Structure formats: structure tokens, C-alpha cells
Amino acid sequence: MHTWKQAAWLAGFELKARIKRSLLMLAFYTIVGFIFLTSFDNYLADNFYAFDLLFLLLFIMFPAWMKPKIFQMQKMDGDLWTVPAVIMLQQLPVPKAVIVKSRFIIHSVYSFPYQLMLLVMLLVVSSSFREMITPLSYTAFVAIWLAVSVALGFAMAASEAGGTFDTKLLAKSMIYLVLGVAVFYAAFQWLADEGLIYWTIGMAQNWPMLSIGVSLLTIYAGWNYWQRVMKKDIEKADYL
Amino acid sequence: MLPIRLSKESREPIYHQIEKQLKALIAGGHLTAGTPLPSIRALSKDLEISVITIRRAYQDLEAQGFIETAHGKGTYVAEIKDVLKQEVKTASVSESFERAIETARSYDYSDEEMTAIFHAILEKRKKGE
Amino acid sequence: MPSWIEINGLQKSLDDFQLGPISLAIEPGTITALVGNNGSGKSTLLKLVMNLANADAGTIEVFGETAAGKDESWKQKLAFHPQKIIGWDAYTGTTLKEMISSLYGEWDEALFERMVGLFDIPLDKRFGKLSQGMQQKLSLALALPRNTEVLILDEPTAFLDIPSKRHFMDLLIDWMDAKERAVIITSHQTDDLRKLADYIFVMRDGKAIGHYEKEALLESYRRYWLDRLPDGSVPGEMSRDRQQIISGDPAATEHYFAVQNITVIDHAALDLEEIIDLLLK
Numbered sequence: 347m348h349t350w351k352q353a354a355w356l357a358g359f360e361l362k363a364r365i366k367r368s369l370l371m372l373a374f375y376t377i378v379g380f381i382f383l384t385s386f387d388n389y390l391a392d393n394f395y396a397f398d399l400l401f402l403l404l405f406i407m408f409p410a411w412m413k414p415k416i417f418q419m420q421k422m423d424g425d426l427w428t429v430p431a432v433i434m435l436q437q438l439p440v441p442k443a444v445i446v447k448s449r450f451i452i453h454s455v456y457s458f459p460y461q462l463m464l465l466v467m468l469l470v471v472s473s474s475f476r477e478m479i480t481p482l483s484y485t486a487f488v489a490i491w492l493a494v495s496v497a498l499g500f501a502m503a504a505s506e507a508g509g510t511f512d513t514k515l516l517a518k519s520m521i522y523l524v525l526g527v528a529v530f531y532a533a534f535q536w537l538a539d540e541g542l543i544y545w546t547i548g549m550a551q552n553w554p555m556l557s558i559g560v561s562l563l564t565i566y567a568g569w570n571y572w573q574r575v576m577k578k579d580i581e582k583a584d585y586l
Numbered sequence: 587m588l589p590i591r592l593s594k595e596s597r598e599p600i601y602h603q604i605e606k607q608l609k610a611l612i613a614g615g616h617l618t619a620g621t622p623l624p625s626i627r628a629l630s631k632d633l634e635i636s637v638i639t640i641r642r643a644y645q646d647l648e649a650q651g652f653i654e655t656a657h658g659k660g661t662y663v664a665e666i667k668d669v670l671k672q673e674v675k676t677a678s679v680s681e682s683f684e685r686a687i688e689t690a691r692s693y694d695y696s697d698e699e700m701t702a703i704f705h706a707i708l709e710k711r712k713k714g715e
Numbered sequence: 716m717p718s719w720i721e722i723n724g725l726q727k728s729l730d731d732f733q734l735g736p737i738s739l740a741i742e743p744g745t746i747t748a749l750v751g752n753n754g755s756g757k758s759t760l761l762k763l764v765m766n767l768a769n770a771d772a773g774t775i776e777v778f779g780e781t782a783a784g785k786d787e788s789w790k791q792k793l794a795f796h797p798q799k800i801i802g803w804d805a806y807t808g809t810t811l812k813e814m815i816s817s818l819y820g821e822w823d824e825a826l827f828e829r830m831v832g833l834f835d836i837p838l839d840k841r842f843g844k845l846s847q848g849m850q851q852k853l854s855l856a857l858a859l860p861r862n863t864e865v866l867i868l869d870e871p872t873a874f875l876d877i878p879s880k881r882h883f884m885d886l887l888i889d890w891m892d893a894k895e896r897a898v899i900i901t902s903h904q905t906d907d908l909r910k911l912a913d914y915i916f917v918m919r920d921g922k923a924i925g926h927y928e929k930e931a932l933l934e935s936y937r938r939y940w941l942d943r944l945p946d947g948s949v950p951g952e953m954s955r956d957r958q959q960i961i962s963g964d965p966a967a968t969e970h971y972f973a974v975q976n977i978t979v980i981d982h983a984a985l986d987l988e989e990i991i992d993l994l995l996k
Contacts, residue, residue: 359814363805416805416843423799424730434802436767438818439790584768586729586759594984600930625892631884636913636929637745 353447356440360431360452364414371412372459379404379464386472389541398542399531405464405491406499409457417452419506426585427516428508433585446507446576450569453503461495462488479547486550489561496568504572507579587632588624589616600635604643606678612652612663613674619665623653626661718742719865719897720764725773727763734759734921736773741865741897746911749901751918752995757901758798760918761869764899765795778864791819794861796854798869798901804843808836808853821862826890830856833882848874855883859890866890868900872907884910905988915987917994924994929987936990937965939972940980953993961985961993 361368382404389397419429435445465488468475479487531542538545549557590607592600611617623629626644630637644661647653654664690700718740726735734756741747749757762768764775766782775782777789803811808831816822831838834852842850851874858866872880884907891898902908908915908929915932917924927935936953939960949955950971951964958980962968972979985993 355817356814359806359810363810414805422801430802430804433767437765437795437797438815439788440818441787582769584729586762586768594933595982599934627888627891630913631888631910634909638913638928639930 349441349444350447352440353444354451356435356444356448357451357455360417360448361455364417367414368412368456372463375408375412375460376463376467379467380471383464383467383471386468387474390472390474390478390544401543405461406495406502409460410453410499410502412460413452413456419508423586425510425512426508426583427511428583428585429506432507432580436580436585442577442580445580446573449506449576450500450503450573453500453506457495457499458492461491465491475547479551482554483547483550486554486557486561487547489558489565490546490550493561493564493568496565496572500568500572504576504579507576507583509579509583588629590633592633592635601639601643601646604633604635604640605646608643608647609652609674610678612666613671613678617663619663621663623661623663719778720899721774721776722760722764723774723776725760725763725775726771727759727768728771729759732756732759732921734763735923737918737923738773739916739923739926741899743864743895743897744891745913746891746898746900747914747916748908748912749899749916749918750908750991750995751924752920754920755918756921757918758869759921761795761867761899761901762797764867765790765793792864793867794819794858794863794865795867796858796869796871798873800842800850800854803850803854805841807841808838808857811842811853811857812838815857815861819861819863823860823862826886827856827860830859830886833886834879848876848879851875852879859886862894864896866896866898868898868902870901870903872902872904880904880906887911905986905991908991909987915991917991919995932990933984933987935963935965936985936993937962937968937982938985939968939982941972942978942980945975945977963993 382400385397417429417431419427421427422433429449431449432445435448436442469479469484534542534545540548588608588611590604590611592603596603608617608623617623623644624632626637626640629635630640633640644653644655648655648661651664651670652666653661655661687700690703695703720739720741722737722739724735725737726733728734732754737760739747749760751757759768763770764777764782766775766787769783778792780786780789782789806814812827816824816827830836830852834849834856836849836853836856837845842853845853851871855871858868858871872883875883887898888911890896898911900907900911912929914926914928916926939962940958941960942958944955944958944960949960949962950967951962952968953961953963955961960968969979971977
């Protein structure tokens with residue numbers, strides 16, 4: 347527990363340094379989310395495909411992009427990419443496990459409030475959604491999406507360990523990633539014959555308890571798995 | 587800061603030069619008993635000499651009774667006997683003469699010529715006063 | 716005396732650069748200067764000591780602990796002042812002090828305040844907004860008061876003005892005197908080397924050239940003015956110029972002069988700067 351306490355204390359410095367900006371960003375995010383979610387009724391009615399992609403982008407990627415640039419992943423000397431704090435804290439008597447945990451706390455602060463905001467807004471904005479969902483299935487729906495956040499979104503937190511990447515290789519893997527998402531998305535549409543969100547609503551409605559259980563398990567596993575990945579990556583990387 | 591001047595041209599080891607000059611300052615009464623000396627590190631910086639060399643000089647001086655180290659309080663000039671003072675003075679004067687003689691020898695001066703120069707300087711000094 | 720830091724056969728290869736093998740021991744009570752041309756691997760070596768990167772071969776032990784091990788509690792005993800400070804830009808001096816002082820048990824608040832006053836450091840400004848010289852001053856004011864056993868300074872004085880350089884040197888001397896401590900310093904300022912270094916560790920293109928006690932190094936070179944230059948090469952000869960010969964082995968050179976009946980008109984020691992020049996050629 348001591349490590350979490352120290353990690354939270356260290357994360358506090360970074361979070362406090364740009365607190366006004368963060369609140370502003372949350373407001374901005376709320377407005378963008380609100381405008382975007384007004385088309386949710388359309389999505390439910392016509393299975394409007396692009397909505398899923400935009401939702402994923404808003405849900406997973408946006409919070410990470412909200413981080414102040416000065417604290418984001420950046421190119422250091424040579425081909426070294428990392429967040430500055432990872433280097434700064436390793437020069438101080440801070441155990442690597444604490445560094446990892448402080449990054450995870452920061453990522454949590456930049457994702458969970460935004461994501462919960464989006465999920466709550468869905469309920470507020472869309473009347474058809476309100477009609478089709480019960481309190482229990484809504485809880486399951488939120489759990490599923492938080493699991494998605496931890497399983498996918500925290501890969502970004504873990505990637506902050508950085509390392510020495512060739513810029514060409516980096517560009518190539520970005521292309522592969524985009525291609526991979528596109529293929530997955532197309533395959534999902536083809537196999538399930540419905541959108542991703544629609545599918546998760548179905549899961550939450552039909553198997554709420556199972557969905558909650560699997561989600562919690564995923565959250566627990568993902569949270570620990572990505573921390574281990576990040577710690578290993580920090581140990582492996584050369585911060586020269 | 588101590589008036590120590592090291593000659594890097596000289597073949598005499600640095601630690602020896604430091605020792606000799608400190609001894610001369612003490613024997614000549616310029617540094618009296620109880621006067622604190624700079625720390626090894628501070629003297630090292632002033633003279634631009636490593637602490638290893640300074641420590642060696644201090645250790646030699648301590649062994650010979652010129653200085654003493656009170657633990658945690660630094661290094662002080664010790665109370666030294668008049669005999670020892672005299673010894674240092676004589677040694678210092680002899681050394682200067684030796685160097686002069688060496689110079690004269692290198693110009694092939696004879697003992698008589700050297701003595702003549704020596705007396706002439708003494709005469710000149712007397713008149714100067 | 717057991718060494719505080721012991722580097723043995725350390726090697727690291729990077730894209731276009733090969734460091735080592737390097738072996739170096741740091742003893743308590745000493746100041747060791749790492750000297751070398753740009754890109755000689757000094758900063759890389761220091762970062763390896765701080766376990767910021769993984770060596771390919773060799774070991775680093777800090778107070779008996781393997782630096783690359785799981786337990787990094789030895790970092791409590793080392794303060795690292797990097798040449799390029801990363802991650803501080805968004806914070807004010809006050810915030811940085813709050814963070815750093817809490818991480819070291821022996822933090823000396825009085826010394827910090829003295830240095831802030833002496834260097835006139837504005838603590839309420841963001842680090843990124845300070846001039847290079849001011850950044851360096853703040854970084855030093857946040858390094859010395861950590862009161863660690865070992866202080867690692869990578870180019871600490873490059874951007875300091877002359878009075879600040881002098882202040883810093885005096886502070887470092889007092890700091891060394893207060894307790895048994897050790898300093899590793901890299902610097903291109905010869906004044907730092909002359910006044911601070913006890914040992915000089917010379918590196919060139921990633922290789923260790925030698926580890927010398929300062930006076931021993933100074934004594935191992937000599938310049939001779941001769942009445943005539945001998946035709947053949949003289950034992951120990953490093954370079955010659957008109958009537959002048961620089962020797963890297965004075966004993967052998969002088970013996971040769973005596974045997975060959977060559978008259979030495981004058982002789983003198985070399986400056987530390989000249990010697991380093993010769994070593995890095």
C-alpha cells in the first residue's frame with residue numbers, strides 16, 4: 347500500500363501542475379460528447395456504422411490526448427521515446443514499481459472521469475437508450491465499457507515506458523494498428539451483423555450478471571497485466 | 587589562505603614542498619601554536635593539488651609534531667620545541683646556500699670565487715642598511 | 716578503504732558507438748573527474764551508474780549492491796545532476812523542492828535556502844521559463860542539499876557566470892568537508908579539474924585511456940629545452956617543436972640526455988590542459 351501512496355503523491359505533482367487546463371478540457375469534452383451523442387438514436391435505429399468507430403475514438407483515445415503536451419510521450423535524444431516523468435523519476439530514489447503506479451494513476455484521472463461522463467450522457471441524451479435499458483443492465487453496460495477502457499486504454503499508459511524506436515518502424519506499426527482495427531471492425535460487423543455498442547447493450551441486457559463478472563475480471567487482469575508490461579519495458583529500455 | 591607557493595618546475599615532490607614551506611612558516615613564528623590550518627580539501631582547492639598529496643604532507647607534519655588534528659575540530663599548529671624550530675631554520679638556510687652553490691658550480695666557479703661573491707653581498711647589504 | 720562505487724569491465728554498444736570496457740572505482744573522500752572529448756561516453760557511463768540503461772557486459776556495484784538489481788534503495792545515497800534535465804519544465808522551483816526534498820532523509824533545508832539566496836534563484840517561476848544558467852543554478856541547489864554520500868555532476872558549471880562558478884566551488888568544498896563523501900564530475904572547464912579533482916579518468920571514443928592521480932599525471936610529463944635536438948627519436952618523446960621536446964616518461968628521457976651528452980637548457984612541467992590535450996589526441 348505504501349507504493350500506491352507514494353505513487354499518488356508523485357502523480358499529484360503532475361496533475362496539479364495543469365489543473366485549470368484539465369477542468370477546461372473536461373468541459374470541452376462534455377460539449378463534444380454531447381453533440382456527438384445526439385446521433386445515438388439514429389445509430390440505434392439504422393445501425394449507423396461509423397458511430398462505433400467515433401465512439402471508440404472518443405472513449406479510448408480522446409482522454410489520452412487530453413493530457414498536457416509537456417507530460418505526453420515525446421522524442422528525447424536520438425530515437426528514444428518516453429514521457430519525461432519516467433526519466434525524471436528514475437534519477438531520483440523512486441522504485442520502478444512506484445513510477446509505473448504513478449503513471450497508471452495519472453492515466454486513470456485522464457480517462458475514467460471522461461469515460462463515465464460519456465456513459466452518463468448517453469443516458470441523458472438518448473431517450474431510446476433510456477427506454478431499452480434497466481438499472482441492472484445499465485450497470486452491466488458501464489462495467490463492460492470500463493473493462494474495454496482498462497484492457498485497451500491502459501495499453502497506452504503502459505506504452506509510456508517508451509524505449510528506442512526507429513521512426514520508420516513507429517510509422518509502420520501505426521499503419522498496422524489502424525489496419526488491424528479496421529479489419530476487426532469490418533469482421534465484427536460481418537459476423538455479429540450489428541455495431542459494437544449495440545452488441546454490448548445486448549450483452550448487458552441478456553446476461554447482466556455474467557457481463558459484470560467477466561468485466562470485473564477483465565478490469566482486474568488488465569490493470570495488473572499492463573502494469574507488469576510497463577515495469578518490464580522500463581527495465582528493458584535504455585534511457586540514454 | 588596560506589602563503590604557500592609551489593613550484594611545478596622543481597623536481598622536488600609537491601608534498602615535500604608543502605611540508606617544507608609549512609614548517610618554515612611555523613618555525614619562523616608566522617603560524618603560532620593553536621592556529622587552525624585549512625582543511626585538506628580547502629587547501630587542495632587553493633593549491634590546486636589533490637587531497638591525496640595534501641593528506642600526505644599533513645600526515646608527515648603531524649608525525650613530526652608540527653601540527654595536530656583534533657577529531658572533528660580540524661587541524662592546528664602544534665606547540666613545538668625551540669630545538670626543532672632551530673633545526674628547521676638551519677635546514678632552510680643551508681638549503682638556500684646549497685642551491686646557490688649548485689648554480690655557481692654549474693658556471694665552474696671555484697670555492698674562492700664563491701666566497702668572494704658571498705662576502706661582497708654581505709658588504710653591500712651592510713652599506714645598504 | 717572499500718570503494719563506494721565499483722565498475723568492472725562495463726560495456727555498452729549503441730547504434731554508432733561502443734562504450735567500454737570500463738573499470739573504475741570511486742573511494743570515499745575523493746573527487747574524480749571524468750575527462751574526454753565530446754561523445755566520449757562520459758554521460759552514458761554516468762547514466763549506466765544510475766541504472767537508466769542496461770549494460771551489455773560487466774557490473775556496477777554501488778555500496779555493495781548491484782546497480783542493475785531489483786532493489787534500487789541505493790539511489791538514496793546518490794544524487795545525480797544530469798547534463799540535460801528532463802521532466803522539470805512544467806514545475807516551479809518550489810514544487811521541485813517539495814518533491815525532491817521529501818525523497819531524501821538527510822535534506823538540508825538551510826543549505827538550499829543559502830544557495831537560493833546566493834544564486835538569486837526565482838522559485839516561483841516554471842523551470843522551463845528559466846535561462847540555462849538559472850536552470851543550472853536551481854538544479855545544483857536541488858542537488859547538494861540532498862546530502863547523499865555520492866554526488867554525480869554531469870557538466871555542472873557550463874552555463875554558470877564567473878562569480879557563481881566560484882560560489883559553487885566553495886560550496887562544494889564545504890560540502891565535501893562536512894562529512895565523508897565522494898564526487899564524480901564531468902567538466903570541460905579546466906578550472907574545475909585543477910581545483911577540484913583528485914583523480915582524473917580520461918576517456919576517448921568510449922574507451923578508457925587511464926585513471927590518474929592528479930599530481931602523478933602532472934609529474935609524468937615534462938617539457939625540455941635543449942641546445943640541440945637529437946636526430947633520432949628520444950625515449951618517452953611525445954612531440955617536438957624547434958628546440959623543445961615533450962616527454963611522457965621524464966626518467967627515461969633524462970637518462971638518454973645524460974648518456975648522449977645533450978644539455979638541457981631548461982625544463983618545466985606541463986599544464987593539466989596540455990596533458991589532457993596530448994591524451995585525447
